[in-house]
Amino acid sequence: MNKHFLNAEKLTKKFGRRLIFKDLDFKFLENGIYGITGINGSGKSTLIKIIAGIISPSSGKIVHNLDDKVIDEEKLHNYIGFVAPYLIMYEEFSAWENLIHISNIRGIKFNKELFNSLLDDFLLLNRKNDIVKTYSSGMKQRLKFIFALMHSPTILLFDEPTSNLDNEGKETVYRIINREGKNKIVIIASNERSDLELCSTKIKLEDYKK
């Protein structure tokens, strides 16, 4: 069984000389759904990017553990599923081509059945050969969830997961989050009340400003 846990020690992030948050400590040991909240500009996206290893903190560190072994920074991307409004898929390719190229670059096996079932889950199966440029923003958002789940990650990071989604899409996403939350760590950064109702523990970024 894959057991992922996350430990943040004294995380501080500054942009230039402007402080975003300071001395952030948390431990996510159990599988479950965790939330990050805070007003606009409080650094939700920054924190989630730091957890994903996309940007580095100004000081402090974040440690990902898998089965009691620290995950090497170079390989961290293999264990992370990430969805965010500012994530943009390759628009000149179709959904299916996106999945082919991404799985090749990741170096994982191209798993036809899994991808088809994911496309089916997110109601994109009959549009899979259309170019992403022609998708609506809700469809693009759903494609991102397939991108986040395609390599069976052990931790999921969702920044505003339900933005641009209709009710049907939201329900699908909540169903998936609840399903994945049973055997993975799922972290949601959002201000939507319905998103946060799923979360057992929440970090309020306002508490770490001074």
Add this chain to the structure above:
Amino acid sequence: MKPYALFKKDYHSELRTRYAINSLVMFIIVALSVILFSIGNEKIPQNLTAGLLWVVIFFSAMSGLSRAFVSEEERGTSLILHLIAAPTTIFSGKLLFNLILVFLMNIIITILYSVLFEEFIIRNFLLFFLTFILSNIGLAIASTIIAAIISKAGAKGTLYPVLSFPILLPLILISVMLTSYSMVGTSFADAVIELAVLACYDVIMLTISYMLFDFIWKD
């Protein structure tokens, strides 16, 4: 084989969007015809021929090679790359793409150039061949790392040649010298130091690029 997969993605994307190729080809044609028009019926001396070849190569490279990183950054897709590959993989993939582009570009330029310029006759073919290989590699490496820098600097198009020129200047100077050597027919042994310097440049650039790419790539 992850870098190769990234290269294939870029190649596929290039076929769809023609982001680099079209402007590159047009640029080669424009640059060559400007030179031809300005020369007219004059005979030009040998070392000038070698120099002009490298002028065409430099400016054509500047028009197309920044694409590797700038296109990702402009369309906002660099975040995907962050999430699916390690920095070394990304740099290797982009370098592979630029290497192939540089070789294609320079083969076309050299063929056109030898057709259009009667004075351009290679007498020591082996020397020219080695110069061609080594300087293309150096050109690809340096232009890839500079492309990474300008893509993060907000993709200012005019900045690319400005930043690349001082870095590429040693390469260009040596290549011009070696090209005119091979046109004169200098023996291989007499040009060995220059070739070694060129190889040295390639190795140093490659090492420093891999060392520094992490810093550029991580915001």
Add this chain to the structure above:
Amino acid sequence: MVWKIFLFIILAFVSIAGISFPIVENPQAWYQFPLIPGLEENAKIIFFHVPTAWLTVIGFLMSTVFSIKYLRKRNLDDDAKSYAAAQLGLMFCILATVTGAVWAKFAWGSYWSWDPRQTSIFALLLIYGAWFALRSSIESEDKRATLSAVYSIIAFVTVPFFVFIMPRIMDGLHPGSADDKFSPSGGPVVNFQMNSSMLLIFFLSLIGFTILYYWMWRLGYKSLLYKEKLNKKLIRG
């Protein structure tokens, strides 16, 4: 305060001695300089031109060192230090280019002749120019510091090609070039044709200019830091 007086005395002495001491064929008195064939009176520029070129290199070196330090520690103060060093480097680079060109007009007959050293200093000028262009195009402080640090390191590794290799491959007119026809073995002009008084003034000048550089650099980066603090205060209200 003491070292500022010391600096004043050194530089004053160097300026007076460097300009007024006569050059004679067979120097007898301590204040006479030897005649270096091919250079004659023009040799005196060595007291002013070489230090500026030296400081250009020092400025570049310091800027790179602080760039590396910034990449390791991510402290924006190091970026300010690197910036201050590069500013001075650019200034001395321009001075070296101009004094060199003026000298070349009298020694070689034209202001600019693409001698390897001239090519090298021109390349340094281009690097500095590109570096400042890069900096001015980036808004965010962190990004500006990181990218310009990376660029200065890349540029730094190309410098040996200019400074050491190019002059030895291409034909040179500059004193000390590999094929300088007036010196028996090539190599720097300093070693073999200057007498002790000339050497003394030359090295005093190097030391004086280096201290001057250090002083200016400290003032430069401190004022940058104060400016930063002041900006922050104004924004915070």
